Amino acid sequence: MRAVTTTAPRAARDVPLVRAVVGTWPRRVALGVVVGVVAGTVAAGGLARHVAADAGPARAVAGEAVATGPFDVTVRSWTVTDAVRADDLEGAGADAWLVVVVGADNADRESRRLDRTAVTLPDALPGGLALAGDAEPDRPDPTLLVRDASAYPLLQPGLPEDVALLWPVTLPDAEGADLDGGPDEPLTVTVPEFRYRDMTVGGGRRWAETGDVVLVDVPPGDVPPGIVDPPEDEEDW
Amino acid sequence: MTEPAAATTAVVHPEPEGASAPRPRRADRAATVVLLVLAVVVGAPVARVDTWWPTLTPTTTRGDVGDVVTAGPLRVRVDDVRTGTTLEDGYDTLTTGGVWVAVDLAVSASTREASIDTLELRDAAGRDHEASQRAGNRILSRYVDPDVPEAGTVVVEVPERALDGDLVLRVLTEHQDADLDRPQAIAEIDLGRVEAPAAGTVVEVVGPALVPGGWDA
Numbered sequence: 001m002r003a004v005t006t007t008a009p010r011a012a013r014d015v016p017l018v019r020a021v022v023g024t025w026p027r028r029v030a031l032g033v034v035v036g037v038v039a040g041t042v043a044a045g046g047l048a049r050h051v052a053a054d055a056g057p058a059r060a061v062a063g064e065a066v067a068t069g070p071f072d073v074t075v076r077s078w079t080v081t082d083a084v085r086a087d088d089l090e091g092a093g094a095d096a097w098l099v100v101v102v103g104a105d106n107a108d109r110e111s112r113r114l115d116r117t118a119v120t121l122p123d124a125l126p127g128g129l130a131l132a133g134d135a136e137p138d139r140p141d142p143t144l145l146v147r148d149a150s151a152y153p154l155l156q157p158g159l160p161e162d163v164a165l166l167w168p169v170t171l172p173d174a175e176g177a178d179l180d181g182g183p184d185e186p187l188t189v190t191v192p193e194f195r196y197r198d199m200t201v202g203g204g205r206r207w208a209e210t211g212d213v214v215l216v217d218v219p220p221g222d223v224p225p226g227i228v229d230p231p232e233d234e235e236d237w
Numbered sequence: 238m239t240e241p242a243a244a245t246t247a248v249v250h251p252e253p254e255g256a257s258a259p260r261p262r263r264a265d266r267a268a269t270v271v272l273l274v275l276a277v278v279v280g281a282p283v284a285r286v287d288t289w290w291p292t293l294t295p296t297t298t299r300g301d302v303g304d305v306v307t308a309g310p311l312r313v314r315v316d317d318v319r320t321g322t323t324l325e326d327g328y329d330t331l332t333t334g335g336v337w338v339a340v341d342l343a344v345s346a347s348t349r350e351a352s353i354d355t356l357e358l359r360d361a362a363g364r365d366h367e368a369s370q371r372a373g374n375r376i377l378s379r380y381v382d383p384d385v386p387e388a389g390t391v392v393v394e395v396p397e398r399a400l401d402g403d404l405v406l407r408v409l410t411e412h413q414d415a416d417l418d419r420p421q422a423i424a425e426i427d428l429g430r431v432e433a434p435a436a437g438t439v440v441e442v443v444g445p446a447l448v449p450g451g452w453d454a
Contacts, residue, residue, distance in 0.1 A: 157366065158396040159334055
């Protein structure tokens with residue numbers, strides 16, 4: 001053991017506690033290891049506030065922008081209507097459209113369409129609504145620019161626009177349904193987050209879902225006038 | 238198990254009789270050196286093999302307003318740049334939350350019939366704003382003949398802050414897919430600083446038409 005001990009620095013010899021801690025090389029090494037472990041734990045976020053595994057996904061309130069990666073998405077309102085693209089309802093086997101209105105600000109460096117998975121509906125829809133035909137909860141179709149009802153709008157970077165996402169739905173009582181009043185309960189939707197990453201297959205880079213999502217309770221709202229079908233006489237003209 | 242090593246040593250470094258003890262160590266060193274040389278000889282070309290392949294890097298030709306810029310299969314000339322807050326595209330009146338930038342240009346093919354694939358404006362921050370799909374932009378869907386220029390207007394919707402610096406018009410002549418493919422040829426035309434429009438300014442689109450006299454006019 002004598003072979004591995006050395007003489008402590010003069011300052012350390014003058015202070016008993018310091019001499020006790022760094023008096024020999026094994027102690028100095030041990031102290032270094034302890035300091036290193038603590039520093040490494042702090043640097044790795046080991047002392048961050050604990051989040052319980054069952055805490056679930058993050059939540060945002062309606063009207064609050066959610067940074068998804070390629071877009072800042074603000075979920076505004078939802079409604080049910082048959083006054084939009086009424087001619088397409090029969091082909092979709094639907095009674096009406098479930099419409100979710102979002103604000104979308106393209107945060108990317110190039111023009112892009114809102115990701116088709118930008119908003120996902122819950123498994124159980126309120127009011128007895130059910131998705132019609134082949135509709136999928138994470139695939140709204142079509143999407144319309146609220147400003148002028150352009151389909152599948154190409155959004156420019158830094159130029160926010162409101163976009164209506166449509167899903168075809170069936171109503172529990174289609175015959176006696178009165179859609180004028182709209183729904184009266186909130187709808188909880190899921191907004192996934194994306195990360196720009198290298199693709200291992202095929203090469204290149206693209207926005208890929210991270211698996212993290214944000215839940216938003218969406219209040220009911222009105223149908224944006226810009227996407228409502230024009231009156232028939234005007235359409236015929 | 239030591240026989241192969243001994244045999245290798247005998248071939249590569251013949252030793253005098255009676256010097257058998259150091260042979261295995263020398264054989265190990267020789268094998269190490271051979272493997273290192275092999276790694277360098279194989280690794281060097283592997284690291285560079287991409288640079289030997291036919292390049293997919295786009296070729297970019299640059300010019301200014303008024304220049305006929307040839308980029309691969311196309312020739313392009315920008316004649317004017319206008320802005321407005323409302324667009325009359327011949328069918329509809331289109332509003333915007335930003336600014337409409339209308340680029341009057343002429344385009345022809347260079348060797349055989351061709352068309353523009355993608356047209357976009359790059360702002361000073363490097364953001365690319367693609368030609369609007371809300372407006373007709375009929376010149377973009379036309380196939381043009383070699384050196385028979387057709388003139389028309391392309392409109393692009395940009396946020397107002399995009400006009401804080403110079404704009405560059407980028408004309409891409411082959412399918413653009415940022416994930417997999419790269420365009421073959423690009424014409425970049427410096428538009429300089431483009432003035433923001435006064436409130437209520439209406440900008441109109443000029444329909445595609447042959448340029449009288451062609452490029453020589």
